[in-house]
Amino acid sequence: MRIKQLYLLVCVLLLSLPVFAQQVSFTMEAPKIVELGEQFRLAFTLNASGQSLKLPELTDFDVLMGPSTSQSSSYQIINGVSSQSVSFSYLFVLRAKKEGRFPISAASIIVNGNHYTSNTLTIEVVKGSSKPSGGGVDAPTATPGSVPKSDLFVKVIVDRHSLYKGDHAMATIKIYSKVNLNGFEDITLPNFEGFWSQDVVLPQQISLQRETYNGEIYNVGTLKKTLLFPQQTGVITIGKVKIDCVVQQRVKAPKSFFDDFFDNFANVRATVTSDPVMITVNPLPAGPANFSGAVGRFDLRSSITSTSVKENDAITLRLDVTGSGNIKLINAPKLKLPADFEVYDPKIQSNYTASAEGLNGNISFEYLFLPRFAGDYTIPPVDFVYFDAGSGKYVTKSSQEFKIHVAKGDGSQPANVRSIFSKEDVKYLGKDIRFIKSNIELNPKGTIFFGSFVFYLIYLIGLSGLIALYLFYQKRIRENANVARMKNKKASKVALRRLKEANGHLISGSTEKFYESVTRAFWGYLSDKMTIPVAELNKDRAAAELANHKASEGIVTRFIQIIDTCEFARFAPGGGNEKMNEIYVEACDVMSQMEKEIN
Amino acid sequence: MKSLIKKYSLLLLIVIICSISKGQSTTVKDSLAAANQSYNTAKYQDAIRKYQFVIGQGFEASELYFNLGNAFYKSGNFTYAILNFERAKKLAPNDADITYNLDLARTQIIDNVVSLPEPGFQRWLKQFISSQSINFWGIFSITTFFAFLFLFGQFLLSRTFRTKQLSFWFSVAAISISAITFTFGSHLKSKLVNHNSAVITDRSVRVKASPSETGTELFIVHEGVTVQLTDQLGEWVNVSLPDGNKGWVKESAMVKI
Numbered sequence: 001m002r003i004k005q006l007y008l009l010v011c012v013l014l015l016s017l018p019v020f021a022q023q024v025s026f027t028m029e030a031p032k033i034v035e036l037g038e039q040f041r042l043a044f045t046l047n048a049s050g051q052s053l054k055l056p057e058l059t060d061f062d063v064l065m066g067p068s069t070s071q072s073s074s075y076q077i078i079n080g081v082s083s084q085s086v087s088f089s090y091l092f093v094l095r096a097k098k099e100g101r102f103p104i105s106a107a108s109i110i111v112n113g114n115h116y117t118s119n120t121l122t123i124e125v126v127k128g129s130s131k132p133s134g135g136g137v138d139a140p141t142a143t144p145g146s147v148p149k150s151d152l153f154v155k156v157i158v159d160r161h162s163l164y165k166g167d168h169a170m171a172t173i174k175i176y177s178k179v180n181l182n183g184f185e186d187i188t189l190p191n192f193e194g195f196w197s198q199d200v201v202l203p204q205q206i207s208l209q210r211e212t213y214n215g216e217i218y219n220v221g222t223l224k225k226t227l228l229f230p231q232q233t234g235v236i237t238i239g240k241v242k243i244d245c246v247v248q249q250r251v252k253a254p255k256s257f258f259d260d261f262f263d264n265f266a267n268v269r270a271t272v273t274s275d276p277v278m279i280t281v282n283p284l285p286a287g288p289a290n291f292s293g294a295v296g297r298f299d300l301r302s303s304i305t306s307t308s309v310k311e312n313d314a315i316t317l318r319l320d321v322t323g324s325g326n327i328k329l330i331n332a333p334k335l336k337l338p339a340d341f342e343v344y345d346p347k348i349q350s351n352y353t354a355s356a357e358g359l360n361g362n363i364s365f366e367y368l369f370l371p372r373f374a375g376d377y378t379i380p381p382v383d384f385v386y387f388d389a390g391s392g393k394y395v396t397k398s399s400q401e402f403k404i405h406v407a408k409g410d411g412s413q414p415a416n417v418r419s420i421f422s423k424e425d426v427k428y429l430g431k432d433i434r435f436i437k438s439n440i441e442l443n444p445k446g447t448i449f450f451g452s453f454v455f456y457l458i459y460l461i462g463l464s465g466l467i468a469l470y471l472f473y474q475k476r477i478r479e480n481a482n483v484a485r486m487k488n489k490k491a492s493k494v495a496l497r498r499l500k501e502a503n504g505h506l507i508s509g510s511t512e513k514f515y516e517s518v519t520r521a522f523w524g525y526l527s528d529k530m531t532i533p534v535a536e537l538n539k540d541r542a543a544a545e546l547a548n549h550k551a552s553e554g555i556v557t558r559f560i561q562i563i564d565t566c567e568f569a570r571f572a573p574g575g576g577n578e579k580m581n582e583i584y585v586e587a588c589d590v591m592s593q594m595e596k597e598i599n
Numbered sequence: 600m601k602s603l604i605k606k607y608s609l610l611l612l613i614v615i616i617c618s619i620s621k622g623q624s625t626t627v628k629d630s631l632a633a634a635n636q637s638y639n640t641a642k643y644q645d646a647i648r649k650y651q652f653v654i655g656q657g658f659e660a661s662e663l664y665f666n667l668g669n670a671f672y673k674s675g676n677f678t679y680a681i682l683n684f685e686r687a688k689k690l691a692p693n694d695a696d697i698t699y700n701l702d703l704a705r706t707q708i709i710d711n712v713v714s715l716p717e718p719g720f721q722r723w724l725k726q727f728i729s730s731q732s733i734n735f736w737g738i739f740s741i742t743t744f745f746a747f748l749f750l751f752g753q754f755l756l757s758r759t760f761r762t763k764q765l766s767f768w769f770s771v772a773a774i775s776i777s778a779i780t781f782t783f784g785s786h787l788k789s790k791l792v793n794h795n796s797a798v799i800t801d802r803s804v805r806v807k808a809s810p811s812e813t814g815t816e817l818f819i820v821h822e823g824v825t826v827q828l829t830d831q832l833g834e835w836v837n838v839s840l841p842d843g844n845k846g847w848v849k850e851s852a853m854v855k856i
Contacts, residue, residue: 432703433672440660
């Protein structure tokens with residue numbers, strides 16, 4: 001010690017290099033668990049030189065020795081950089097007085113005027129085992145060459161025995177020992193069938209730590225820590241762990257004088273196997289269709305390389321899922337891109353560390369796509385659905401929506417791209433039924449116009465209308481016909497009467513009236529006979545009508561002659577009674593002839 | 600005077616019919632709108648219930664059956680979707696949407712029944728008849744009947760021979776057209792009124808050669824197949840499939856369209 005100090009002094013003096021102050025650490029160390037009556041060390045370590053150390057009160061323990069101070073220092077030059085470290089330690093030897101958990105409060109020290117406090121500790125004191133432990137060396141065993149099961153065993157400890165599929169459990173393989181373990185020869189680990197497993201990185205060197213198990217103190221070594229993600233539901237059994245250990249054991253040799261002074265030790269091989277462990281895996285509750293398979297707690301972030309590009313320029317959309325859970329097993333969320341974008345498979349990168357909380361870290365999905373045609377597009381938010389095993393619910397995180405403006409390409413580059421798709425068929429994105437109709441005209445059931453009462457009624461009305469019209473017309477025709485017949489019948493009578501009237505005028509000698517009566521007799525007769533109004537009659541018409549009524553040519557000429565004579569005589573009287581008489585006779589004759597000929 | 604009374608009574612009848620249907624449909628219209636709303640928000644079971652309520656009130660429309668069929672389709676019940684599309688098609692034989700959805704629904708059922716090709720003229724005639732609604736043919740028939748009445752009236756009342764001749768032949772043509780379109784209409788109506796087709800609703804039906812349980816089993820049809828009913832004997836119905844197969848099936852295995 002003295003020499004070391006001297007050395008240090010010489011070095012410092014010779015080199016007189018600046019000493020860089022290190023981070024001061026002041027720690028307290030003690031075993032966590034001790035047996036009642038066991039002696040143990042409580043040490044304070046300081047990596048600097050300090051003053052006025054204030055120690056905590058140690059009323060719960062017997063202080064057997066201490067504090068004893070020790071100091072060490074080192075000085076090194078690496079690549080021209082020198083560093084120096086000093087270490088002071090204060091040591092106590094304590095003995096536990098009673099069972100229980102006893103806290104030891106912090107100690108404090110002053111270094112370079114600054115106040116530093118150490119950590120605090122809690123020491124658990126348990127009832128000692130029946131065998132007094134002799135400083136790590138066992139008392140001779142009853143049967144040499146074998147190790148009792150209670151002294152050396154291996155356990156697979158699972159932190160949860162019931163969990164959801166996709167959730168994780170931590171399996172720890174620990175070896176418990178009360179004997180002097182020298183090493184392991186062969187370790188057979190279970191292959192965790194039914195799980196996806198991820199080992200937690202442990203220090204290479206297995207260090208034994210004191211732990212209580214069933215109220216006894218064991219030296220415990222953690223061999224392996226593995227995160228287990230069940231891939232199937234039901235009860236999954238984790239197989240046995242089998243370890244061949246080498247144990248140093250004191251052998252009872254035949255008693256001799258020397259044996260009392262020197263113990264004989266032998267390496268004994270002991271094989272320990274663990275009990276199988278069962279884990280119940282529950283299926284996940286029914287979830288949404290776009291469930292990503294992620295179980296844990298996650299956060300989603302999204303980013304895009306560019307929102308304004310030219311045709312056929314690549315865009316990368318990146319989704320980052322950060323959190324803890326079964327990161328490795330997350331499926332890429334589905335990106336809903338506009339239909340004529342060219343999309344490549346997403347690039348998936350994950351980065352995580354395994355810990356008791358599961359896999360911590362992030363997984364990123366990079367979607368590369370090319371917009372092929374100019375326009376404004378919207379990439380809808382991507383839903384990332386994970387199952388939160390803590391709350392037993394599905395959680396949806398949505399990324400942000402991106403609007404992309406695609407400008408027309410410059411023509412030279414896209415030409416070769418587009419030539420492949422020179423002409424495109426209309427792309428059918430999906431097939432579904434046509435949508436419901438909203439404009440509904442409801443009819444009471446069974447009311448079809450065709451064949452209804454009204455339908456037939458319309459026919460009937462039409463038909464009866466026609467029949468009525470026809471009958472009405474027929475009646476009119478009949479009536480008209482009657483009038484004509486009556487007139488026809490009366491015609492000769494009227495004519496005769498008028499001729500008689502003319503005869504009267506002839507006798508009385510009134511010439512004008514006589515001719516008038518004869519003319520009227522003829523016109524009236526023809527009018528009645530042929531149903532022609534008198535006003536419409538003249539000589540030509542009468543001649544034509546008579547010809548129509550099949551009167552002979554002679555009678556027509558005679559009739560015309562009479563009319564001519566009468567009209568002439570009316571306006572140029574003269575000729576006397578003789579002429580009138582002649583006319584009268586002629587008129588009577590023509591009349592009777594006409595009556596015979598026309599009908 | 601008589602014709603005036605007739606006219607007014609007809610008018611009155613029409614008004615009464617209209618007012619009855621209007622009065623009833625105020626509540627029905629609400630549930631119809633609610634049904635459409637349920638369909639829009641993808642609550643298809645809800646929509647089905649509401650459409651069926653409207654039908655239960657004694658109303659019908661091809662669109663109503665169409666929407667109900669859509670709701671059944673969306674809820675995965677393709678058999679009833681087919682049934683309702685068939686009912687809609689009966690009311691509107693020439694609606695392209697109904698035909699499209701019916702064809703799509705038929706792709707979802709188990710059996711793929713290929714219909715026999717019909718003779719060209721018969722197919723053409725059927726297509727022609729069903730290209731228009733019943734009421735179209737009815738109105739067409741009435742219109743041509745009135746044209747006939749007019750022409751025949753001309754024939755009866757005109758005096759010149761030429762008019763008489765022309766109007767006679769035209770009236771003969773008009774009454775023929777009227778009679779033919781009336782036949783078309785009554786053909787469609789008989790198809791509508793007589794339930795002579797049905798949709799199989801049982802999952803799987805064994806078609807027998809005779810109307811009894813012990814009859815020889817001819818073939819198996821599954822739900823969703825549309826069959827023509829040709830005969831009935833008690834609870835047994837003689838059906839013929841679109842592919843020409845015939846056999847006897849229990850009436851309870853199907854729903855008439």
